[in-house]
Amino acid sequence: MCGIVGYLGTKPAAPVLLQGLKRLEYRGYDSAGIALLHRGALYAVKQKGKVGELERKIEEIEKGGATKRVGCAAAESRIGIGHTRWATHGAPSPQNAHPHLFGKFAIVHNGIIENFAALKESCLLRGEKFSSETDSEVIAHLLAQNDCGDLLQTLQKTAALLEGSFAIAVISLNAPDAIAVCRNKSPLIVGRGKEGLYAASDIPALASSADEIFPLSDGEFALLQGETIKFFDKTGEIDKKPLALSLRADLPNLCGFSHYMRKEMSEIPAAIASSLQKIEVDFRFSHFCEVLCQTEYLQIVACGTAYHSGIAAKYAVEALARIPVEVRVASEYRYCDPIVKKNTLAIAVSQSGETADTLAAAQLAKEKGAYLLAVTNAPYSSLTEIADFHLETGAGREIGVAATKSFNAQLAALYFLALSLAKAKGKAADFSALQTLPALSEEVLSDIEKIKQFAPVFAAAKSVYFIGRGADYCAALEGSLKLKEISYLPSEGYPAGELKHGTLALVEKGTPVVAIITQKKFAEKTMNAVCEVYARGGRVLLITSLAEYAARKEVEQSFLIPRCEELFSPILSVIPLQALAYYTALERGNDPDKPRNLAKSVTVE
Numbered sequence: 001m002c003g004i005v006g007y008l009g010t011k012p013a014a015p016v017l018l019q020g021l022k023r024l025e026y027r028g029y030d031s032a033g034i035a036l037l038h039r040g041a042l043y044a045v046k047q048k049g050k051v052g053e054l055e056r057k058i059e060e061i062e063k064g065g066a067t068k069r070v071g072c073a074a075a076e077s078r079i080g081i082g083h084t085r086w087a088t089h090g091a092p093s094p095q096n097a098h099p100h101l102f103g104k105f106a107i108v109h110n111g112i113i114e115n116f117a118a119l120k121e122s123c124l125l126r127g128e129k130f131s132s133e134t135d136s137e138v139i140a141h142l143l144a145q146n147d148c149g150d151l152l153q154t155l156q157k158t159a160a161l162l163e164g165s166f167a168i169a170v171i172s173l174n175a176p177d178a179i180a181v182c183r184n185k186s187p188l189i190v191g192r193g194k195e196g197l198y199a200a201s202d203i204p205a206l207a208s209s210a211d212e213i214f215p216l217s218d219g220e221f222a223l224l225q226g227e228t229i230k231f232f233d234k235t236g237e238i239d240k241k242p243l244a245l246s247l248r249a250d251l252p253n254l255c256g257f258s259h260y261m262r263k264e265m266s267e268i269p270a271a272i273a274s275s276l277q278k279i280e281v282d283f284r285f286s287h288f289c290e291v292l293c294q295t296e297y298l299q300i301v302a303c304g305t306a307y308h309s310g311i312a313a314k315y316a317v318e319a320l321a322r323i324p325v326e327v328r329v330a331s332e333y334r335y336c337d338p339i340v341k342k343n344t345l346a347i348a349v350s351q352s353g354e355t356a357d358t359l360a361a362a363q364l365a366k367e368k369g370a371y372l373l374a375v376t377n378a379p380y381s382s383l384t385e386i387a388d389f390h391l392e393t394g395a396g397r398e399i400g401v402a403a404t405k406s407f408n409a410q411l412a413a414l415y416f417l418a419l420s421l422a423k424a425k426g427k428a429a430d431f432s433a434l435q436t437l438p439a440l441s442e443e444v445l446s447d448i449e450k451i452k453q454f455a456p457v458f459a460a461a462k463s464v465y466f467i468g469r470g471a472d473y474c475a476a477l478e479g480s481l482k483l484k485e486i487s488y489l490p491s492e493g494y495p496a497g498e499l500k501h502g503t504l505a506l507v508e509k510g511t512p513v514v515a516i517i518t519q520k521k522f523a524e525k526t527m528n529a530v531c532e533v534y535a536r537g538g539r540v541l542l543i544t545s546l547a548e549y550a551a552r553k554e555v556e557q558s559f560l561i562p563r564c565e566e567l568f569s570p571i572l573s574v575i576p577l578q579a580l581a582y583y584t585a586l587e588r589g590n591d592p593d594k595p596r597n598l599a600k601s602v603t604v605e
């Protein structure tokens, strides 16, 4: 995680860097900082907390006037680098905030330097002093040690010593008009615009300033100098073509909502509709249907919410296409020497396409002979680069750290895939069931404010449980993740039938339990668990499409959703669960868009 930016050009650098950092805040917001080069000196300003706090600090420094040299640099410097941090090594603090300065160098880093302890030890033996507890600071020390007067070569020599993942941007007193950058297993792009050259972790940071964007691949370097960008790999200078993307349409806007999470929930119907549309086109004009005909096994790798969409896909694919599906948490899959049989289709699901564990698991599946399909919400990402085929979901940009519309979009894509697999295997496949989902999700949203009334009970709870069977179990898992992520309440999602095997011991008088019942064949079975909860004094909120169960005496509160093809019901039942998490977080005074300790894109292990 962490977001990095760099700028050199004709405008004052500080506001450009701050704007870029704000758009990368989804990658972490524990601290932020910028370093500027001005009149032969390096200056850094760092602050614990969000980029807005750094901005206020810089404004205060500037108000101090030109008498303060740093104030002057903040107002006038045309070259700098910046960082927004998600803490890995060292607590969130101004000392551990990037950029790190040493000698003639200032650096920002996204990733983890795995051999930093040994490297730091050798620096300490040389008598060098460190001012932070981070792994990253060692990069600045190594640059100083390898300083050959040429910025690019110095970075190349330094990068050769590093193990782990890194996207690095460096400025140096040796080259007052240059920024050198490099990438290994952490995303990095550079851009060119009318007013300068840019580097950043992700496209949104450059969306309103760069006209051309060039992604770097692992092992590549770029030197931004004056008005030119040069690219290098281990063979020397290389040519690069800019991405064919429209860069201006994608700026964040709350559109009157108080939080991105709530706004993004309101976009669920459009996200589903647009995902189905895109995927239909992708299927129609590709060889992918032939791959499906040959597919005998499915392995799905993903993390967090995307993992839950994989579980929903398992229920749908196994029921419709009768193909065995293994769903694995990517961080487990990558280290467990997975068995990949002939004719396996591996599906890596990732909103961002940049999650480090998912990328590594996907790469491994491919190396072991699987055909690799990426399902992402990004037109370009590290995952799409390595995939054999890519399905882009149509959720549009998602800013809230808690995934909402991107989950519904993933489900739409994966259900389409399940039906396509069924068709390829000569089984019944009613695609029309998908076409009703945008309107049905709209119907759920039209009632969603009712969920607000339940928030006080949940906000006051010690812990919360979510239960369901089959596809409803997937919704339970996602509802629980959403709640814990933004309300900070301990919570578990459980298969309803499993409750009595241990977790029921935690249910006491007043414990809120959310039951999800949308599948007729499981309804009575899940109700057994509801009765067990009720008998112990638990308070049940039922999310159901089967109105008759809402009237049962064991159900204290209920929220009705419309009926749809039962296998696909998580796409609707998750919406009230997202809302429950949102209103509970607000009730507890939390910022649902930026939950503590988390970041949207997890590009480290």
Ligand code: M6R
Residues within 6 Å of the ligand: 303, 304, 305, 306, 349, 350, 351, 352, 353, 354, 355, 358, 401, 402, 403, 404, 481, 482, 485, 599, 600, 601, 602
């Ligand atoms: O970008 P990805 O879909 O690969 O991200 C995976 C998880 O980090 C992500 O879904 C996370 O669990 C969300 N914050 C949950 O709301």
